[in-house]
Amino acid sequence: xxxxxxxxxxxxxxxxxxxxxxxxxxxxxxxxxxxxxxxxxxxxxxxxxxxxxxxxxxxxxxxxxxxxxxxxxxxxxxxxxxxxxxxxxxxxxxxxxxxxxxxxxxxxxxxxxxxxxxxxxxxxxxxxxxxxxxxxxxxxxxxxxxxxxxxxxxxxxxxxxxxxxxxxxxxxxxxxxxxxxxxxxxxxxxxxxxxxxxxxxxxxxxxxxxxxxxxxxxxxxxxxxxxxxxxxxxxxxxxxxxxxxxxxxxxxxxxxxxxxxxxxxxxxxxxxxxxxxxxxxxxxxxxxxxxxxxxxxxxxxxxxxxxxxxxxxxxxxxxxxxxxxxxxxxxxxxxxxxxxxxxxxxxxxxxxxxxxxxxxxxxxxxxxxxxxxxxxxxxxxxxxxxxxxxxxxxxxxxxxxxxxxxxx
Amino acid sequence: xxxxxxxxxxxxxxxxxxxxxxxxxxxxxxxxxxxxxxxxxxxxxxxxxxxxxxxxxxxxxxxxxxxxxxxxxxxxxxxxxxxxxxxxxxxxxxxxxxxxxxxxxxxxxxxxxxxxxxxxxxxxxxxxxxxxxxxxxxxxxxxxxxxxxxxxxxxxxxxxxxxxxxxxxxxxxxxxxxxxxxxxxxxxxxxxxxxxxxxxxxxxxxxxxxxxxxxxxxxxxxxxxxxxxxxxxxxxxxxxxxxxxxxxxxxxxxxxxxxxxxxxxxxxxxxxxxxxxxxxxxxxxxxxxxxxxxxxxxxxxxxxxxxxxxxxxxxxxxxxxxxxxxxxxxxxxxxxxxxxxxxxxxxxxxxxxxxxxxxxxxxxxxxxxxxxxxxxxxxxxxxxxxxxxxxxxxxxxxxxxxxxxxxxxxxxxxxxx
Numbered sequence: 103x104x105x106x107x108x109x110x111x112x113x114x115x116x117x118x119x120x121x122x123x124x125x126x127x128x129x130x131x132x133x134x135x136x137x138x139x140x141x142x143x144x145x146x147x148x149x150x151x152x153x154x155x156x157x158x159x160x161x162x163x164x165x166x167x168x169x170x171x172x173x174x175x176x177x178x179x180x181x182x183x184x185x186x187x188x189x190x191x192x193x194x195x196x197x198x199x200x201x202x203x204x205x206x207x208x209x210x211x212x213x214x215x216x217x218x219x220x221x222x223x224x225x226x227x228x229x230x231x232x233x234x235x236x237x238x239x240x241x242x243x244x245x246x247x248x249x250x251x252x253x254x255x256x257x258x259x260x261x262x263x264x265x266x267x268x269x270x271x272x273x274x275x276x277x278x279x280x281x282x283x284x285x286x287x288x289x290x291x292x293x294x295x296x297x298x299x300x301x302x303x304x305x306x307x308x309x310x311x312x313x314x315x316x317x318x319x320x321x322x323x324x325x326x327x328x329x330x331x332x333x334x335x336x337x338x339x340x341x342x343x344x345x346x347x348x349x350x351x352x353x354x355x356x357x358x359x360x361x362x363x364x365x366x367x368x369x370x371x372x373x374x375x376x377x378x379x380x381x382x383x384x385x386x387x388x389x390x391x392x393x394x395x396x397x398x399x400x401x402x403x404x405x406x407x408x409x410x411x412x413x414x415x416x417x418x419x420x421x422x423x424x425x426x427x428x429x430x431x432x433x434x435x436x437x438x439x440x441x442x443x444x445x446x447x448x449x450x451x452x453x454x455x456x457x458x459x460x461x462x463x464x465x466x467x468x469x470x471x472x473x474x475x476x477x478x479x480x481x482x483x484x485x486x487x488x489x490x491x492x493x494x495x496x497x498x499x500x501x502x503x504x505x506x507x508x509x510x
Numbered sequence: 511x512x513x514x515x516x517x518x519x520x521x522x523x524x525x526x527x528x529x530x531x532x533x534x535x536x537x538x539x540x541x542x543x544x545x546x547x548x549x550x551x552x553x554x555x556x557x558x559x560x561x562x563x564x565x566x567x568x569x570x571x572x573x574x575x576x577x578x579x580x581x582x583x584x585x586x587x588x589x590x591x592x593x594x595x596x597x598x599x600x601x602x603x604x605x606x607x608x609x610x611x612x613x614x615x616x617x618x619x620x621x622x623x624x625x626x627x628x629x630x631x632x633x634x635x636x637x638x639x640x641x642x643x644x645x646x647x648x649x650x651x652x653x654x655x656x657x658x659x660x661x662x663x664x665x666x667x668x669x670x671x672x673x674x675x676x677x678x679x680x681x682x683x684x685x686x687x688x689x690x691x692x693x694x695x696x697x698x699x700x701x702x703x704x705x706x707x708x709x710x711x712x713x714x715x716x717x718x719x720x721x722x723x724x725x726x727x728x729x730x731x732x733x734x735x736x737x738x739x740x741x742x743x744x745x746x747x748x749x750x751x752x753x754x755x756x757x758x759x760x761x762x763x764x765x766x767x768x769x770x771x772x773x774x775x776x777x778x779x780x781x782x783x784x785x786x787x788x789x790x791x792x793x794x795x796x797x798x799x800x801x802x803x804x805x806x807x808x809x810x811x812x813x814x815x816x817x818x819x820x821x822x823x824x825x826x827x828x829x830x831x832x833x834x835x836x837x838x839x840x841x842x843x844x845x846x847x848x849x850x851x852x853x854x855x856x857x858x859x860x861x862x863x864x865x866x867x868x869x870x871x872x873x874x875x876x877x878x879x880x881x882x883x884x885x886x887x888x889x890x891x892x893x894x895x896x897x898x899x900x901x902x903x904x905x906x907x908x909x910x911x912x913x914x915x916x917x918x919x920x921x922x923x924x925x926x927x
Binding site (some may be wrong): 406 | 644836
């Protein structure tokens with residue numbers, strides 16, 4: 103038993119599964135220089151929107167202290183040392199220099215909704231008042247033909263500079279006729295390609311935009327795919343999850359402001375600062391997993407005592423995301439906190455493979471072999487399967503152990 | 511003349527036909543679809559609990575509650591504790607409330623020439639989303655309701671947090687929306703005109719701009735989703751009857767649009783807060799309806815009224831919540847053994863939402879979703895117009911038509927499921 107535990111402990115603390123959060127003074131010094139230079143350059147450029155963070159803070163009666171509190175939290179979320187906090191604050195002030203064009207395709211508007219309900223009031227201001235959301239169908243004042251003209255103008259004015267944020271999948275079946283927009287009935291595919299063409303980078307927000315999401319669920323009637331299957335020759339940042347965590351959206355934009363580059367990405371183009379860990383690694387119920395204490399059925403004593411949900415089909419060990427740290431709705435709660443296992447919504451094909459209370463040991467899902475790889479980039483399904491088996495054994499063993507105790 | 515209507519949580523295309531400078535007919539089209547019903551076929555019924563909330567990011571919670579209701583309806587002898595029932599109702603209430611705030615501040619006010627007040631929309635919505643997250647883990651897209659109950663095990667602490675969130679939201683209403691403590695008990699619309707706040711200001715503007723009588727339709731209302739607050743029934747020119755059956759609800763395809771038509775006994779009905787208020791006989795709304803009919807004024811008033819009513823009702827529900835009851839009662843047989851069909855109706859922010867499921871050998875054979883916007887926006891022919899089409903007839907300008915159209919709080923996301 104002890105050997106098994108040690109083997110598990112090794113597996114879950116393997117270096118390959120984590121983002122490196124300590125790269126030495128040299129790395130951070132040079133990073134700081136790069137950022138300082140970039141921010142100085144940005145400061146010289148004209149603002150894309152009129153609102154400034156100072157005026158917004160003042161109007162809302164928020165203090166400098168509130169703002170700095172947010173900045174230090176954002177600094178931690180980006181996995182940077184705390185001496186970067188002043189830079190983060192400066193970047194937030196300069197956020198209005200970077201135009202953002204937000205387009206909605208085959209979606210449920212859930213990500214826009216999530217961002218509208220994003221973190222503490224300060225961040226709301228950051229996003230809604232100072233980030234220049236040049237084009238968002240739900241938020242902007244113009245509509246219809248005026249909106250179309252507005253989009254053209256924004257794309258022209260900020261050519262090569264704007265971030266193109268995409269929400270929703272792209273239906274390709276029937277020549278894309280399952281989704282059209284505008285007076286000319288432009289297909290989503292053409293619309294995306296047109297807007298992405300002159301952008302600095304494309305940010306795919308939510309699992310639909312990244313991997314096709316629920317519309318792509320078997321049998322994928324509309325032929326839905328993600329942005330990376332349509333847009334070629336552009337830097338693409340994937341921020342999956344259903345809905346994507348607003349903290350990760352702001353974090354990515356903030357990173358772009360700070361460096362002018364896309365953040366470090368994993369093999370699925372996800373920023374490592376957010377997707378460099380599994381749900382399982384930082385889960386608040388992890389101690390119960392290690393102690394072999396599981397919820398065996400809904401509503402049992404285990405459920406009442408917040409035991410581990412792995413046996414109820416939690417996909418935390420297979421899912422890379424930072425929900426267990428950042429949580430949702432201004433840190434109010436998250437699915438595991440509410441007693442429901444993770445459904446793996448930031449992983450490709452979660453809708454077919456992971457959905458609902460289906461423990462991994464019961465599925466026919468076979469992952470490619472490969473064992474434990476060294477880096478997150480190669481990590482993929484190899485370790486996931488290995489962990490699944492390991493956990494399977496562990497879970498069975500714990501049940502046997504529990505029964506034995508009962509017998510005595 | 512074709513006009514694109516945006517900012518309705520998605521997009522719709524309206525084609526206005528004029529005759530003698532007045533709108534004669536409006537063709538409504540939705541131009542996208544995801545085919546969720548096809549996706550559900552052949553899947554495990556429990557998968558629907560994960561996929562269906564994702565039909566809509568705006569009222570996804572109503573889809574979850576409707577799904578769990580339809581699946582539970584497949585059983586003959588399933589038990590659910592009062593606690594689980596109440597918790598589901600509470601989260602649904604919170605979703606309704608936050609939607610109404612967003613509609614009022616993000617959609618309605620700008621239509622009347624006011625600046626879009628994003629923060630006024632997001633602040634109370636955030637409070638309500640937090641309240642849902644306390645039970646459901648996150649908002650949007652929670653899957654915390656399961657066949658047999660709910661997964662959350664809330665504590666007295668959560669109840670206190672919840673009461674706090676509700677109190678804060680009520681305070682927001684009294685500080686901004688209607689600056690009067692008497693609004694929730696007010697029975698006369700004339701008194702609301704004299705009050706202060708964003709709602710009375712808007713109502714006065716409607717009066718000044720002579721829009722009081724605009725947007726009248728069939729004066730036919732229906733609501734199926736009964737719970738501890740809402741009643742099921744239909745209202746024909748204030749005559750209310752509660753004997754209605756889902757069997758008479760019919761969905762039919764239209765060749766030109768991805769959205770399907772919905773009718774009850776071959777007639778189109780309006781759904782939404784005004785319908786619920788008419789069937790529940792809310793005195794203030796009844797008074798407004800008596801004076802101004804089923805106009806935009808009545809629709810706006812009913813929607814805002816519902817915020818106050820649901821907040822007060824939710825307060826009582828939380829007080830009555832007995833935490834010693836079980837959250838989950840195991841269903842008598844596993845769902846994978848079932849051969850049955852079930853249906854459910856819940857009141858979502860925009861009206862009655864219906865889910866129907868057919869399970870064969872433990873697998874979904876058929877799934878049908880009828881959304882509120884389908885009821886209101888059913889595109890009829892010139893001889894038999896849909897509810898919102900009828901409401902726009904005879905108007906002379908497109909701006910007012912858009913206002914009337916949006917007074918139904920259109921959500922194309924659901925409709926293009």
